Amino acid sequence: MPSTVVVGGFFGDEGKGKIISYLAQNDNPSIVVRGGAGPNAGHTIEDGNKKYKVRMLPSGFLNKKARLMIGPGVVVHPDVLHKEIEEFGTAQRSFVDNNCGIIEKTHTDADGGGRLKEKIGSTGSGTGPANADRAMRTLKMAKEIPSLKPYLIDVAQELHTALDAEENVLVEGTQGTFLSLWHGTYPFVTSKDVTASGICADIGLGPKNVDDVMVVFKSYVTRVGTGTLQGELPMDEVAKRGWSEIGTVTGRQRRAAEFDFALAKRAVMLNSATQIALTKLDVLFPECAHKNSFEDLSAAAKKFITDIEDKTDVAVMLIGTGPGVTDIIDLRE
Numbered sequence: 001m002p003s004t005v006v007v008g009g010f011f012g013d014e015g016k017g018k019i020i021s022y023l024a025q026n027d028n029p030s031i032v033v034r035g036g037a038g039p040n041a042g043h044t045i046e047d048g049n050k051k052y053k054v055r056m057l058p059s060g061f062l063n064k065k066a067r068l069m070i071g072p073g074v075v076v077h078p079d080v081l082h083k084e085i086e087e088f089g090t091a092q093r094s095f096v097d098n099n100c101g102i103i104e105k106t107h108t109d110a111d112g113g114g115r116l117k118e119k120i121g122s123t124g125s126g127t128g129p130a131n132a133d134r135a136m137r138t139l140k141m142a143k144e145i146p147s148l149k150p151y152l153i154d155v156a157q158e159l160h161t162a163l164d165a166e167e168n169v170l171v172e173g174t175q176g177t178f179l180s181l182w183h184g185t186y187p188f189v190t191s192k193d194v195t196a197s198g199i200c201a202d203i204g205l206g207p208k209n210v211d212d213v214m215v216v217f218k219s220y221v222t223r224v225g226t227g228t229l230q231g232e233l234p235m236d237e238v239a240k241r242g243w244s245e246i247g248t249v250t251g252r253q254r255r256a257a258e259f260d261f262a263l264a265k266r267a268v269m270l271n272s273a274t275q276i277a278l279t280k281l282d283v284l285f286p287e288c289a290h291k292n293s294f295e296d297l298s299a300a301a302k303k304f305i306t307d308i309e310d311k312t313d314v315a316v317m318l319i320g321t322g323p324g325v326t327d328i329i330d331l332r333e
């Protein structure tokens with residue numbers, strides 16, 4: 001802080017939602033702002049016995065004082081947004097940039113079948129076709145949609161005003177580094193650059209406006225949809241290890257592989273990461289479940305963490321030890 005950008009280091013679903021909701025509650029940002037592609041993203045957040053699924057609003061909404069913003073680089077599906085605003089009761093503090101693109105029925109129809117669905121394994125959310133229309137300069141903007149009027153704002157201006165006043169801003173990326181349109185496993189990628197630079201461009205922060213870049217890795221790698229996954233394990237082995245996961249948006253079974261140090265090193269490079277957050281350590285090392293201090297981790301878990309630090313040259317600062325927002329080890333000063 002004051003400005004921290006959080007991005008996914010693998011193929012999305014690293015558990016960014018939980019990390020961001022922890023940071024939003026702990027670091028008191030005045031604004032939590034989302035960049036990234038669109039409602040193809042899905043974050044799951046567990047708070048006590050409540051479970052929230054978020055696709056459009058920033059997952060920092062649990063901090064009731066923070067203003068929640070969506071940057072102009074993100075395409076918005078108004079129905080998905082209205083539903084979340086209602087569900088989370090955030091109407092007074094949710095904002096959409098005037099220039100966010102709008103997903104319409106033509107986009108969801110085009111995404112729901114055919115090549116994108118079958119070859120790329122798209123989420124069917126209309127995000128890709130909407131971004132294609134944005135490139136063609138035919139996409140509608142948020143400022144043209146009456147139902148979004150109460151939420152319209154100039155996101156870049158709000159962010160810079162907050163930073164000038166030395167307030168904390170938390171920037172939320174979606175998807176993951178290797179789903180980036182430029183740096184991912186093309187063509188099996190999403191329709192935007194989702195590395196830290198792309199996320200900053202989505203919201204109007206320049207390269208010098210960022211203090212920290214936190215890249216989130218899960219303790220193993222998962223991928224939904226098609227495209228290569230180095231070291232992919234057979235599904236029965238994934239189940240045996242307790243790594244089975246179901247996609248938040250699509251309900252699809254996620255494919256899985258062991259932690260990939262080479263991929264992690266490349267993600268650190270592409271994002272200019274200054275910090276690492278590691279999630280689901282307890283899934284790999286059940287004896288570490290719900291721990292809140294590094295000293296209480298097992299020797300094997302500690303070695304796994306120091307291996308990551310040695311191979312990437314970046315410190316692991318947050319460690320997820322369970323599904324709840326408080327199941328975390330925070331090693332920042």
Ligand code: GTP
Binds near residue numbers: 013
């Ligand atoms: P992003 O798209 O990166 O936000 O992740 P996601 O929300 O799609 O990931 P996923 O659905 O796999 O992760 C969310 C689930 O995992 C939620 O139920 C979280 O509470 C849980 N989770 C997050 N971090 C941890 C962790 O460190 N340990 C365990 N056991 N569960 C976690």
Ligand code: IMP
Binds near residue numbers: 040124175190
């Ligand atoms: P699209 O972004 O819906 O076009 O999907 C393109 C590819 O990116 C597919 O393989 C999707 O499964 C994947 N993808 C898109 N968004 C996410 C995400 O938030 N998490 C994981 N995979 C995603």
Ligand code: MG
Binds near residue numbers: 012041042044248
């Ligand atoms: Mg997800």
